[in-house]
Amino acid sequence: MVFSASVGSVALxxxxxxxxxxxxxxxxxAAAHEPFPSFLPKLIDRIxxxxxxxxxxxxxxxxxPVRFSENPIMSSCVKxxxxxxxxxxxxxxxxxxxCMEWRYAYPLLEESGFETWAIDxxxxxxxxxxxxxxxxxxxxxxxxxxxxxxxxxxxxxxxxPSLGSAVAVDFTVNYPEAVEKLVLIDASVYAEGTGKLxxxxxxxxxxxxxxxxxxxxxxxxxxxxxxxxxFSTSLDCTNVGRLHCLMPWWDDATVGFMxxxxxxxxxxxxxxxxxxxxxxxxxxxxxxxxWGENDRIISNKLAxxxxxxxxxxxxxxxxxxxxxxHLEKPSSVVKLIVEFVQREAKKLDKCVTQV
Numbered sequence: 001m002v003f004s005a006s007v008g009s010v011a012l013x014x015x016x017x018x019x020x021x022x023x024x025x026x027x028x029x030a031a032a033h034e035p036f037p038s039f040l041p042k043l044i045d046r047i048x049x050x051x052x053x054x055x056x057x058x059x060x061x062x063x064x065p066v067r068f069s070e071n072p073i074m075s076s077c078v079k080x081x082x083x084x085x086x087x088x089x090x091x092x093x094x095x096x097x098x099c100m101e102w103r104y105a106y107p108l109l110e111e112s113g114f115e116t117w118a119i120d121x122x123x124x125x126x127x128x129x130x131x132x133x134x135x136x137x138x139x140x141x142x143x144x145x146x147x148x149x150x151x152x153x154x155x156x157x158x159x160x161p162s163l164g165s166a167v168a169v170d171f172t173v174n175y176p177e178a179v180e181k182l183v184l185i186d187a188s189v190y191a192e193g194t195g196k197l198x199x200x201x202x203x204x205x206x207x208x209x210x211x212x213x214x215x216x217x218x219x220x221x222x223x224x225x226x227x228x229x230x231f232s233t234s235l236d237c238t239n240v241g242r243l244h245c246l247m248p249w250w251d252d253a254t255v256g257f258m259x260x261x262x263x264x265x266x267x268x269x270x271x272x273x274x275x276x277x278x279x280x281x282x283x284x285x286x287x288x289x290x291w292g293e294n295d296r297i298i299s300n301k302l303a304x305x306x307x308x309x310x311x312x313x314x315x316x317x318x319x320x321x322x323x324x325x326h327l328e329k330p331s332s333v334v335k336l337i338v339e340f341v342q343r344e345a346k347k348l349d350k351c352v353t354q355v
Contacts, residue, residue: 037061039076039126041246043239052240055103055118059126064147068139074128075147078106078118087157087180088115089337090148094162094324095188096212096254098125098244101161104330112338117156119147121167123253125244135253136260137170144171148178155180157341161326162297163188166263173268173282182287183337186295186323189269190302194262205255212254213245227294227322269309287313288340290333292321314340 034057036044044056060079063072078099080088089109093101099118109116120127122143123135133139144167148156158179160168165187172179200208211217218238244250268282287310291303300317307315318325318332326333 037126039128041243043243043246047239047243048236049103049240051103051107052100052236055100055106059099061126061128062147062151064143064150066133066139066143066146068142069131069133071131073122073133073143075122075143076120076126077147078102078116079151080110080115080117082115084115086115087155087341088117088152089341090152090156090158091116091118092121092158092160092164092167093118093124094164096124096245097241100240100243101324102326103240105326105334108330108334109337112334114338114341117152119144120244121164123257124250126247129247129249129253132249132252132256134260135256137263140167141171141174145175145178148175152178157181157183157337159183159185159337160187161185161324163263165189166191166265169265169268169283170263172285173265176284179285181341182283182285183290183340184287184306185290185325185333186292186298187289187302187306188298189306190266191263192266193264194258194260197258198261200259202255202259205258206251209251209254209258213242213250215242218242224296225323226328227292227320269306283310284312288336289313289315290325290336291315291317292323292325292328293317293319294321295323297323 036053036056037059039061040056040059044053047053047056055078058078059076061074061076062079064075065072076099091099091102091106093099099120102118106116106118122133122140123129155178158168158172158181160166160183162185165184166189168179168182168184169189172182197205197208215238218241219234222234222238222241289303289307289310291300293300303315303317307313316336318329318336321329321332
């Protein structure tokens with residue numbers, strides 16, 4: 001789910017998105033005149049926010065071969081305009097969301113000089129899933145790995161917000177060679193999967209899923225998710241947040257994920273081996289933990305717990321911010337990511353120079 005402040009028919013970016021008048025003008029003009037990909041739901045035409053419209057225009061589908069599907073899955077993502085030699089940043093999204101979560105932060109990361117990918121997790125987003133594959137944890141993991149193997153092809157800085165943090169941790173433990181560093185944002189990593197939802201009769205599960213994509217529930221979720229958003233600013237962002245729910249396969253994919261049991265990665269974070277009197281952790285990558293101080297979805301006390309349990313982590317909290325900082329405070333999030341990456345790069349350069 002996402003946030004914008006709309007005035008008339010043109011939505012303004014949050015105050016923390018700093019853009020020049022020239023840059024803002026170009027975004028508005030481009031968003032008003034370029035076509036959308038034909039596979040996006042028609043609701044996209046009713047969304048006013050130029051940043052959302054502009055990012056939607058860049059969504060494309062790339063073929064990803066997987067073992068559990070006879071044909072490659074045409075997988076939705078936002079691909080960088082230029083691929084570089086430096087470590088790429090790869091953005092996941094949260095539960096029941098899409099790459100549209102990154103509409104404000106993505107351009108800021110690109111402007112900072114990073115090769116940036118925003119990828120839709122299998123079963124959410126805008127991929128072509130007409131022949132619906134399994135959308136459980138194992139399938140999501142393999143799909144992401146095959147995407148990485150086909151297109152990114154080198155260690156990445158993996159960014160996971162909310163449930164995307166569980167996706168990132170699960171992926172990192174299973175494919176450590178693919179991840180150089182982790183960024184976890186308001187991480188949902190201590191939940192025990194989908195809990196009792198996994199045992200629901202299918203008829204009840206489908207009824208719950210129907211409610212999940214309803215406009216009233218999404219508006220209420222926006223109220224809980226953001227720190228200070230008035231009702232008048234919520235409708236456009238609610239439409240962006242539920243856009244992927246209008247894909248024809250969404251109901252089946254969501255029920256499939258719910259009844260599969262979902263993600264349970266807390267044991268991976270806590271797991272420590274002792275080898276020759278040395279402690280070896282499952283998650284070894286250096287990690288940046290970002291948290292909104294006013295998160296009403298996941299307590300920031302869990303941020304402290306996560307910081308204590310990961311062997312090589314730093315923690316940064318963003319004041320006056322709710323559960324999705326990359327939408328509410330995108331400039332702050334991008335600044336923290338850039339500083340995290342550049343600080344580590346400088347340390348490496350210093351070590352190389354001293355050798």
